[in-house]
Amino acid sequence: MNNLLVEGARVLGMTRPSDVTPDGALLVEDGAIVALHAEARKRGAETAAAGGKLERVDASGLWLIPGFVQTHIHLCQTLLRNGPDDLPLLPWLKTHVWPGEAALDEASVEVSARLGLAELLAGGTTALLDMGTVRHTDAIFRAAEASGMRVTSGNVLMDDASTNPEDLCMGAAESLAETERLAKRWHGAAGGRLAVAYCPRFAVSCTDGLLRTVAARARSNGFLVHTHASESVDEVALVLARTGKRNVTYLDDVGISGTHVVLAHVIHTDQDERALLAARGTTVAHCPSSNLKLGSGICPVPEYRAQGIRVTLGADGAPCNDRLDPFTEMRLAALLPKVRPGAGMLSAWDVVRMATADGAAALGLQAGTLETGRRADFVLLDPASGFAAPTAWRDDPYGPIVYSMDRSHVAATYVEGVLRYSRGAPFPLKPTAEEINAAVAGLKRRQSGGDSRKR
Numbered sequence: 001m002n003n004l005l006v007e008g009a010r011v012l013g014m015t016r017p018s019d020v021t022p023d024g025a026l027l028v029e030d031g032a033i034v035a036l037h038a039e040a041r042k043r044g045a046e047t048a049a050a051g052g053k054l055e056r057v058d059a060s061g062l063w064l065i066p067g068f069v070q071t072h073i074h075l076c077q078t079l080l081r082n083g084p085d086d087l088p089l090l091p092w093l094k095t096h097v098w099p100g101e102a103a104l105d106e107a108s109v110e111v112s113a114r115l116g117l118a119e120l121l122a123g124g125t126t127a128l129l130d131m132g133t134v135r136h137t138d139a140i141f142r143a144a145e146a147s148g149m150r151v152t153s154g155n156v157l158m159d160d161a162s163t164n165p166e167d168l169c170m171g172a173a174e175s176l177a178e179t180e181r182l183a184k185r186w187h188g189a190a191g192g193r194l195a196v197a198y199c200p201r202f203a204v205s206c207t208d209g210l211l212r213t214v215a216a217r218a219r220s221n222g223f224l225v226h227t228h229a230s231e232s233v234d235e236v237a238l239v240l241a242r243t244g245k246r247n248v249t250y251l252d253d254v255g256i257s258g259t260h261v262v263l264a265h266v267i268h269t270d271q272d273e274r275a276l277l278a279a280r281g282t283t284v285a286h287c288p289s290s291n292l293k294l295g296s297g298i299c300p301v302p303e304y305r306a307q308g309i310r311v312t313l314g315a316d317g318a319p320c321n322d323r324l325d326p327f328t329e330m331r332l333a334a335l336l337p338k339v340r341p342g343a344g345m346l347s348a349w350d351v352v353r354m355a356t357a358d359g360a361a362a363l364g365l366q367a368g369t370l371e372t373g374r375r376a377d378f379v380l381l382d383p384a385s386g387f388a389a390p391t392a393w394r395d396d397p398y399g400p401i402v403y404s405m406d407r408s409h410v411a412a413t414y415v416e417g418v419l420r421y422s423r424g425a426p427f428p429l430k431p432t433a434e435e436i437n438a439a440v441a442g443l444k445r446r447q448s449g450g451d452s453r454k455r
């Protein structure tokens, strides 16, 4: 039982813009927020007076905010960071990402996942939706368990032999059996912090039969479905040529739509597709730095939100951004709409909300706001460190978080009230340079040697 009282911070509850409490407090019992502010202090004092165990954290001068939730990540790709810079999506997948993923083995996936999770924690991310690998997704869950974070992942499904590299292609029956095996081992594990999702890579990689089976199983067992959709113009054209339908319409047609579905990117859509997304409650995971680096386009976020579509944020995989940093994604998400449709369409509050409460809602988590009954996933930001000062020109904290802060301002990250990252403290989750170098050397060796199918 971990009883924790955090006192003195400026607390951003994220339930509404005015939910900001100077010199606030948060009381945590058994991983949940049980009281806030004056009530938290009163109950904390009672616990201490009764001789109960209570850890006190003096957070004076810091800002306390719900942990960031990233709804599209590829932990298996962290070791592929800093690959080629100037390729569009499909050539980039074929020349860098797919050969890299095909060369992964169990050990290198674990190093890749630890590196990604460490980076995410250090940037204040507490929960994420990941897309795993074809064969070694246990290693992602092991790393996730060790990190203490809230992670949903699943083996990536790529069953169409006509569109996938041989090394990464796995038939529908075998790959769905792998998802079921992972679900038995990991769904609900680590005190409920881990969950399994169905992760068809994108419509181009999957047969119609596989997508329909995924849709039916997810509707019966309640798992999330996580896939890419309408990221590039070329991808939309391929789906149209194969199915006669636009991408989001096709996915809806096979049953992949609804409040349990998170579609990454969703840049190139027509009005019919937007109406479908809104009507079904399907979530869009907006990944602005990935979209910019791969030249994919600009997701029409203000238009989506105006139509009632839930839009969340994700960094995507490390080789397409090349950092897993919620501050980068928030800043770009806020800046891009000022180019089109224009300034004033997406506020800093809107963006921080997308990165916290909206992301948590999309993943079905009791997190993303600071309210009693929610899980105690939160971050302490230090506005005096680095170069975010001064913040005195405005009353609200959201603009500084989006526009002037970066992950160097993250002083500490807590999940379930447990300290999982503390700036400057030893951080064994992060692999050493030797571990990273050895894993990358192995990837390069297996890529040049070929014959990766035996792994």
Ligand SMILES: [Zn+2]
Pocket (backbone or CB within 6 Å): 072, 074, 228, 264, 316, 317
């Ligand atoms: Zn992706």
